[in-house]
Amino acid sequence: MAKPEIIGSLRSTYTRVVCLVCEEKGIDYTLSETPLRAAELFAIHPFGKMPVLRHGDLTLFESKAIATYLDGAFPGPRLIPTEPRPAALLEQWVSFVNTAVDRTVIRTYLYAYIAPKTADGSPDRATIAAVLPELRQQVAVLDKAVAATGHLVGTELTFADLNLLPLLHRLGQTPEGAEALAGATHLAAYYARHAARPSFRRTMPLPGPPVSR
Numbered sequence: 001m002a003k004p005e006i007i008g009s010l011r012s013t014y015t016r017v018v019c020l021v022c023e024e025k026g027i028d029y030t031l032s033e034t035p036l037r038a039a040e041l042f043a044i045h046p047f048g049k050m051p052v053l054r055h056g057d058l059t060l061f062e063s064k065a066i067a068t069y070l071d072g073a074f075p076g077p078r079l080i081p082t083e084p085r086p087a088a089l090l091e092q093w094v095s096f097v098n099t100a101v102d103r104t105v106i107r108t109y110l111y112a113y114i115a116p117k118t119a120d121g122s123p124d125r126a127t128i129a130a131v132l133p134e135l136r137q138q139v140a141v142l143d144k145a146v147a148a149t150g151h152l153v154g155t156e157l158t159f160a161d162l163n164l165l166p167l168l169h170r171l172g173q174t175p176e177g178a179e180a181l182a183g184a185t186h187l188a189a190y191y192a193r194h195a196a197r198p199s200f201r202r203t204m205p206l207p208g209p210p211v212s213r
């Protein structure tokens with residue numbers, strides 16, 4: 001069968017997450033870099049979001065679904081546990097990050113810098129100030145979560161960690177975000193350690209704004 005094709009962009013945190021899965025498992029894959037809302041995305045995702053996957057006659061959208069498929073269908077280290085307890089903890093952290101942290105850190109905070117709705121295009125200071133308490137609260141939750149083992153689930157790297165790391169990378173690229181991360185000592189050490197992984201370096205996005213909306 002042809003190798004899996006991921007369609008999206010490394011500048012999208014969700015696309016990078018599924019590329020990280022391929023890299024960690026040693027999957028021979030292709031990344032087809034596309035702009036936001038490209039026709040190739042709409043061919044698979046009903047709303048044209050990235051990433052999407054094509055593998056033989058299978059097409060998939062939603063990063064977690066793609067990750068679950070790649071993890072089960074290919075050899076290499078298991079990134080999504082099957083035992084009930086770690087499996088549930090993984091779902092918990094993936095849901096928390098995708099529904100709460102992504103909204104706060106990427107869609108609200110970061111976008112107030114890179115796509116502000118201000119008249120002159122300058123950073124949206126009101127939105128930044130308003131979202132910072134929530135951002136700091138979420139950073140504190142994550143800091144506590146990784147304190148004991150340096151992982152979100154158990155003592156090994158799982159998809160829960162891969163799902164968070166691209167977001168922490170973007171958090172560190174902004175002034176208040178970098179400050180919040182540096183002040184969260186466990187989370188900062190966790191990020192520094194995992195960011196040194198070859199998979200993370202190989203999926204580093206080119207400089208430029210992230211794509212998220």
Ligand SMILES: N[C@@H](CCC(=O)N[C@@H](CS)C(=O)NCC(=O)O)C(=O)O
Nearest residue numbers: 012013014049050062063211212213
């Ligand atoms: N729940 C989706 C989220 C995907 C998503 O929001 N992707 C962003 C890029 S990081 C996107 O394509 N945004 C374009 C849009 O919303 O139109 C997933 O996990 O794959």
